[in-house]
Amino acid sequence: METLNIVSELSTVDAKIDSGAQLLGLESRYKIIRLLAKGGMAYVFLAKDLKCQRYVALKMMHPKKGIAELDKQRFIEEVQITSQLDHPSIISIYDLCQGKNGEPFYAMKLVRGETLEEILKQVAANNEKYISQYPLRVLLQIFIKICDAITYAASKYIVHRDLKPDNIMIGQYGEVYVMDWGIAKVCTPWETKQLLRKQSIYDFEDSFVRTLREMSDTQSEATAYGQFLGTPMYMAPEQICADFEIDTRADIYALGVILYRIVYLSNPFSQSAIKNIFKEKLKGDLDFSKKTIFNSGCKRSSEILNSVIRKAMAVNLSERYQKTSDLKVDVDSWLHGYATVAEDASQIRLIKLLLSRHKNISLVLSLFFISLGSFCYQGYLNVNDIVIDKDFLELELNHKSMESKKRLIAKLKLEQELNEYRRHISGIKEQLATYNIDEANIKKVIELSEQLVILDPSSKNYQNLISLYITNKNYEKANDSLVYALASYPQDSELANLINNIK
Incomplete structure (x- = not known):
């Protein structure tokens, strides 16, 4: 059933309405007002139910001679099937009638829409x-x-x-x-x-x-x-x-x-x-x-x-x-x-x-496991510090022994690596200072900032990295980094304020 194009069909609309009115007969309870749509086998008219004083959609077969009996049966069967399907999304049928020449037509609920x-x-x-x-x-x-x-x-x-x-x-x-x-x-x-x-x-x-x-x-x-x-x-x-x-x-x-x-x-x-x-x-x-x-x-x-x-x-x-x-x-x-x-x-x-x-629950669970991991890691570091102090005391007391010398050498290497580690952090910071944050350099700056956070996970370094993610519109990485940062620095208000910038 196609919707009627009023402009292109204007010359034939009146004739169709007249044909439909003639089909209904003078004594019909329905008054045809205008044509709504047409299909291969039938027309749909806007009509008024004079008994109930309501507007309805009136569907009738084409008012022409020689309509096949099978088509009439199919038309009537459509009414019978539809009227027995009582569902909010299936149109309600009000009445099944015969025109003065025996052609079937029926009235149904008028739907205003498209x-x-x-x-x-x-x-x-x-x-x-x-x-x-x-x-x-x-x-x-x-x-x-x-x-x-x-x-x-x-x-x-x-x-x-x-x-x-x-x-x-x-x-x-x-x-x-x-x-x-x-x-x-x-x-x-x-x-x-x-x-x-x-x-x-x-x-x-x-x-x-x-x-x-x-x-x-x-x-x-x-x-x-x-x-x-x-x-x-x-x-x-x-x-x-x-x-x-x-x-x-x-x-x-x-x-x-x-x-x-x-x-x-x-x-x-x-x-x-x-x-x-x-x-x-x-x-x-x-x-x-x-x-x-x-x-x-x-x-x-x-x-x-x-x-x-x-x-x-x-x-x-x-x-x-x-x-x-x-x-x-x-x-x-x-x-x-x-x-x-x-x-x-x-x-x-x-x-x-x-x-x-359940994004809120997942965020809480993430923070919980991150906090638990941080707590366990901190405990491990504290125990490790105690062991190192004890070993160093033994090293001082037994410095003449070969074992003491080996441990002394190990301590010196550790200090050397620590100094190298600090120089590496300083080198990254100096390298970052040479870059302007623009479209050409943003990926390199983010890469260096990620390395810096791994080596020195301070609140300030986290803030800089998250801000870079936001600038680059990588909100997913910004959100993940912010979750880890807040787990380590839950009281940092500047970190918390970054939430508002993540879309």
Whole structure:
């Protein structure tokens, strides 16, 4: 169903409204006001319910002669299916009627908003208003609501078969509606169990190739009817296999394509011809290397979302998500910093995610272990000093013995190394003084400052190094160095003030 372009269609709008009004008849409770949208099989009008005094959307088949009986049955079945799906993200049906010539039409809730397709196109066109209103986080929350609706439909053994952004309406107040259930399929519970036993579509490859010829004149983003049902860009590969009965996993594939559109604002297939698109679908090779994730402020790895998309769009049915709720959980997990099923996270990955979700706890734990390490090291130094003093006393008392001479030599070497160590620190400080802190020298200055902190971990040297990190916008290293510095100098206010400069 495409949104009406008022300017280009102005000359025919009145005629369509007149035809719709004639179809309703004079005694109808609905008064048509204007045309909202049109599709291949039906029009949608804004109308007023004269009995209830409310505005509704009125969908009716094209008022033309010779409408096929199958099309009428499919139209009526759409109403019956949709009206029995009682879910906040599935549009409410108010009434099913017949026009004066027997043509069916129905009234449904009027949604004031726009389609997800329109939103994605505006975001892709860098429309600042849409980018600020629909960052990736919000778009993924919309996607989760779509998954909720499809999960509910699957619980009623309904397969939508035509999921795409054009059939998702976003209301003015954030409502999400899955629309257009015109080619939905009703599966019996027994049939669904039988379908789930089929694990691969490769047994039907001959059927697949034969039906491709039927698709040559069909647009990749338009709903098609006939031997195959759905929109080629979003159809699962098994949907065009004549000998293969689809199940709810076909909707999961379409959701994977929608997720790809949301994340990358582009189509997952490079080809435009329908036959070539389905050849790409059968290969199942999705290339993410040249794609850029929609920048929205979500500081999460896009590689994990790629794993989710791959699993949703898997050609082999056994590798695809088996339930829409599983796909929803993975997307929600990614949003909130949890591991997804698709990524098969290791224990180290799980620990990292735990710490990233609880940054305050991880900082406290880091400071605790750093403090504990510093305490143990200081204790070791104190014990070592006592041992050195005792050895030196023995050396003085037994200086004539060979052992005493060896220890005396060792002490002299130690003093020599200490002097060399101090000269090395002085040399680094003198070298630092010769550099101007600018773009050309910043990396060399940071390298020397890092060496200086290792040799002389004083509060002042830490401050200088952290400031250099901040100047170079390396906030992660600045944060790590600040944690270590505060562990050694917790009362230093100048160090603490540097926290405000780390973004």
